[in-house]
Amino acid sequence: MSYEKKFERNMPVCLECGDRIRYGRADKRFCSDDCRSRHHYAQARMGRSFRRRILNTLSKNYDILEGVIHSGSDSVDLMDLCAMGFTPSIVTSYRKCGKHEEYGCFDIKYIMTQTRVYSVSKIQNFD
Numbered sequence: 001m002s003y004e005k006k007f008e009r010n011m012p013v014c015l016e017c018g019d020r021i022r023y024g025r026a027d028k029r030f031c032s033d034d035c036r037s038r039h040h041y042a043q044a045r046m047g048r049s050f051r052r053r054i055l056n057t058l059s060k061n062y063d064i065l066e067g068v069i070h071s072g073s074d075s076v077d078l079m080d081l082c083a084m085g086f087t088p089s090i091v092t093s094y095r096k097c098g099k100h101e102e103y104g105c106f107d108i109k110y111i112m113t114q115t116r117v118y119s120v121s122k123i124q125n126f127d
């Protein structure tokens, strides 16, 4: 391999377009200002979309948990909740409470096991 080929192989690659970065500092990450702004715009858009998906999921979980509270029952089968669209892995808080695991969705708290969600209630006072 020629010296030039070896030299080119060690050149950094633009994070946006994948072209070799031929000029500038060794830690340069983009080949041009266009690539830099395209990359940052795409990153911001992905961040917004991720945040929106999480918030939508939390909002849906909240509606479902409120439904449980309004139904007068504070205990429900986890499978039934999931069938309604509940996503157990998305929560706003978690704490180990003795041998229970207490989760939160904004101001609603509940205890969740592998099969049931119970003690669903609104938090009365925040501390």
Ligand SMILES: [Zn+2]
Binding pocket: 014, 015, 016, 017, 018, 019, 030, 031, 032, 035
């Ligand atoms: Zn580029």
